[in-house]
Amino acid sequence: MGRTSSIAAGLWVAVAAAACSQPRVGATASAAPRIEITGASVDGARHVVVSFSVTRGGEGVPGPAARAMAPSWTLAGLATEPVSQLPAWRSYLLVGDELLQQLPVAGPGTPPELVAKQSRQPWFEDGGTVQELSVGTFRYTFATALPEGFDPAETLRVGVWLREVVPGTPDTSSTFDFVPAGGAPRSRELVLDQNCNHCHGLRQGHNRSRTGWKLCVTCHTYQHADAETVDPAAMAGATPATNPNPLEFGRLIHRVHRGRQLPTLYLSSSTAPAPALPPPAPAVALPLPFAANRNKSLLGQKFSVVDDQNGAGEMIFGQVISRTDNNQPARNQPTGLVYLPAGQDYRNCDVCHAGAAQQGEVVTTIARRTCQGCHPDLWYGDGPTDPVHLAHPGGPQADDTRCAGCHVDPGAIVPHSEAHQAPFKSPYYNTLSVKLVAVSGMVAGGFPTVTFSARDLNGPLTPSLTAPVPLADAGRSGRASPVPRALASVSFTLIGPSTEYLRTSPTVSDSTSATSSPPRLAVEDPVVKGQYSYTFTKALPATASGTWTVVITASRSVKTAVYDNTGKFTWPYTGETLAETTDNDVQYVDLAAGVWPGGTPVPRRRVVDTAKCNVCHLRLQMHGSRNQVQYCVTCHTADFTDFGSRPKRADKSGMVNLSTVTTSATTGLPVAATYDGIEERSVHLKVMQHRIHTGYRTGSASLGLAKPFVIVFGSPYFFDDVTMPNMIRNCTLCHVGNAFEIENIDSRQAYTVANETPNLQHQGTPAAPAPSTHSPNEPHTPPITAACMGCHDTQAALTHSRQFTTLDNVEQCLPCHGRDGVSPVAAVHGVSLP
Structure with a gap:
């Protein structure tokens, strides 16, 4: 993004008489300031007029002190993006000093007549007129007028932040929505700040002075792009002049969060044109969609943004470099500022969008432009692609008119509401639960017997773990998991004492197995269906004492198909190996009693809470099916x-x-x-x-x-x-x-x-x-x-x-x-x- 100079600071006019100023007590200079927009309108000259207050510790801040904080103003309207005709914010302050030679506002595929030419970037102004109405209350009149013929029924958003207050707080930025003609403003709420804060804490952008997504979208509109880097959705040969990198909030943030796993940093699974649909199964195999653990990274690929106007320079969010540390053979390494936490899933739209007023529109109000935020590798044009792009499996799309038919409407072949969920949160997922019920015979030199329950959404796994009835998930409202219900094995770990685990600590591991010789089978209780007992084939050490830890875990999985033998796409639409795993059950047994429940076991100290891990990691699971911190510490x-x-x-x-x-x-x-x-x-x-x-x-x-x-x-x-x-x-x-x-x-x-x-x-x-x-x-x-x-x-x-x-x-x-x-x-x- 090119450097931009703000409009020169305007005249601050003190309207309130000095006699009206009253002595103030209580507020200290160190208290955090607060700016709040309290109203807005449009005057007869088409200038937006804003009422606002600046306070500190609840007390009004006088004009000179407020001016020193550099209130900076943005202005946008909730319009329709011209290509998709979907709701989108449009800035009314195109005052950047760098021109974009051309900007395909909806990315590749934008009709030539809708490509913006010689357009300026959105920015802010601070050069309007400010009137101090009383101590701490002001009126700001924008220097920039709305264009002639503007729609007075359009929802406008005024934004402001205190540019010189660093770091910013939630109180140093403010927005206000209004309709010049009157009436309730239209809502366009797709994310919530509190969702961002779960992983980021308070997110502060651009010199750490700006906070709140509602302010962000007033500049990061479809009119905004970086003139020094290329749109990753564009094919090889594109340049910053022909396809500048879009900085629209939705596309930018989705790509930033993909970071080093942005699909265009990797080779696609195919460069051929999309096959006809439905595919003549099973003769034609559709190319697989991107998966970071499946596609090969391509050395030299990079996704970055140059932020000169805020002095940040180039920010590399994803790049494939070569690691040759210690003079070793070159090894491709995707790197960059952003890496999605282990366990988190890009399909988990809720992590950002949950609770927003228009949350449902995230997967229903769609276009090529919106999808290319996460999927810049999808090519909607004709013909073969370059090495990092994949022809849209639904074939070329000249416009956005058919998106809903395949992805939103009833009977959609790949419904976004189903495809954009972490599998374990999907209604297809058949949740597995294996829990400890009792432990007996757990004494030094003994062979413990573990009693446990096994069930899923169909009910108990009965009459056996390896051949439950039914064998397949019956499903819920027509949505059945492709994972067979059977458990090939249930694994147990015994380790102690719980006061401190070491690699040299005595550990006893065992598991059920129908294929071992002889088979190691759990026996179902004759009365309680789905409750099993298993006696260890290995004894506890003769010297075992104190409290020992017992862990039980189980999982089942299947390699899914992208589509079935009728040519119908099947959940989860990725061809991934889908696993259903139980939460590890960790219990503590007092060897003096030899049973659980019972005795006075001393649990391992708790230092970290798995639930806290999962705030960012969603479901942190490593080494197959290990997902509880109290299990992690045993190894x-x-x-x-x-x-x-x-x-x-x-x-x-x-x-x-x-x-x-x-x-x-x-x-x-x-x-x-x-x-x-x-x-x-x-x-x-x-x-x-x-x-x-x-x-x-x-x-x-x-x-x-x-x-x-x-x-x-x-x-x-x-x-x-x-x-x-x-x-x-x-x-x-x-x-x-x-x-x-x-x-x-x-x-x-x-x-x-x-x-x-x-x-x-x-x-x-x-x-x-x-x-x-x-x-x-x-x-x-x-x-x-x-x-x-x-x-x-x-x-x-x-x-x-x-x-x-x-x-x-x-x-x-x-x-x-x-x-x-x-x-x-x-x-x-x-x-x-x-």
Whole structure:
């Protein structure tokens, strides 16, 4: 976007007499200001006239002080976008000093006669006339007049923000909707600020001074585009001059949130023209829609916006780069400012749109322009496509007249209301529930018996887990899950004691299996349908004592088809592998009693709440079907690292190959060593999660000592280019109560052990390969230091922690950073204690 100069500041006229000014008390200079628009109208010269107030601490702010805050004004009307004829905001302040040579307002496919030529970008003004009516109340008359012939029945929106108040707050921006001819303004509410705030905290845009989506849309209209980058929906050969990058709010925000998973950063599944519909099944296979875990990234592809007018420069939201850290073979890595949290789903429209007045229109009032926000890879024109675009499976679309027939109307072949849902929230999804009912025989040396229930939306799984009746989901209102109801296995984990888990802790894992020899089957209760008992084939250790943790989990899945043998598209319309998983049930058993319920078990400490994770992550589920934090901690222990997955030397010694690039004997391709040059990386849950959420940040909370931050799990995963979109200092976003205070970090907790250095400690030979267990010589980090340095992984923090840790490893953190210290954690982080 080109630089734009605002209209020169106008005349502030003091109308109220000095005698009317009364002494003011109570408000302090440090109180946050508030601006509020209280009314608006259009005068006879077509200028919008606005009444507004500026207060601080409830007291009016006089003119000079209000002017110093630089109120800045926007103006837009709720019109119709000329191509689709759908409702859309249109700015009346096209005052940018950079001209867009041409702007296809609805993206590729805009009819030539509707392509805007030599158009200016929306911007703001602050050069109108301001009258001070009384202390803190004002009237602003816009310098820019509405065009001749404007429609007085159109809904107008006036927006204002205090440009010099940084950071902005919800009170430093304001909007007001009105109809010049009178009557109720038309509503166009598709999102809610509170939805944005769930993941972002308070979202502050452009120099952190502007807040609230209602203000955003007054500039980010279909008239707005970045003249320095290209619309990703355009085919190869497009330029910023022919297809500038649209900055319309809907298209921009959807693309920004796709970020490094924007489809046009990847090769499409086909460049051929769309096959005829319905396909002559099964002879013709339709190309699959985009999926980041299925399509291959294309090196060099980038999605960015150049924001010169606000001084931000180029903001890269998604880009495919080559990682060659530690002189290793080049590895494509999608990167960028935005990465959708694990577990969240792009189809989950509710995350932004839930509760909005016109929420339903998100999936019903559609056009090519609106769909290309999330799907810029879809090509609606004729012929083959370039490598990153996919011909619209419904064939070429010269206009938007047929969109509703396929995607909205009754009988639609791919209804948007069904396709735009996270599968587990869909009415098709057959929710699986497997819960612990009782545990018995859980004593040292014993073979425990676990009793559990298994059911779904059809009722109990009976008469057996592997052959329930019915075998298939009966469905709900004609919507049946394609996943068979049978459970091939139910898995159990026993680990203890619950006071502290380690990789060396005794663990007993078992599962039902109809295919093992001999079969390990759960037996259904003769009275209670869907209730089963299973006796472990493995015994608890003879030395087991205290409280042990019992975890049960189960899942079932099927590879779905895009369409059936009649040519009908089928849910979830993606060809993905669809899994139905139960929430992990985690319970605690007192081995002195040997049964649950019963005894006096001591549950594992709760530090993080899964429900808090899912505010951003929707349904955080890793490694197949593990979805509860209290289960995660049983594996991600203080002494757990990725050593077992790291590339090893060719000499079969089991030692980590730090840097030597080898050649595959089967493919002839280079095989990488480590990308970070260290022996292992800690995957202790608190350390790993603090680091992942810190990511690419700089400053006191940064990974200066852990970069490149790579965890190897089958493949190397780079986490040093992601970050949490919210305030990382807000510990309460994840932690329960005041669990983040160091008073609650027991000094008796296990030390984090990981040799994150290039000095190999896990030694081995071909005859005796290197073990994953740790030696006393490896780095041991005390529990408080490990927690703090998860985010503050800098040399300064390391030096500080060592300075206040005694020679016998006693941490001296509490006097300064405890609740009563001079720098308590809550105060430094700006967190209010519960």
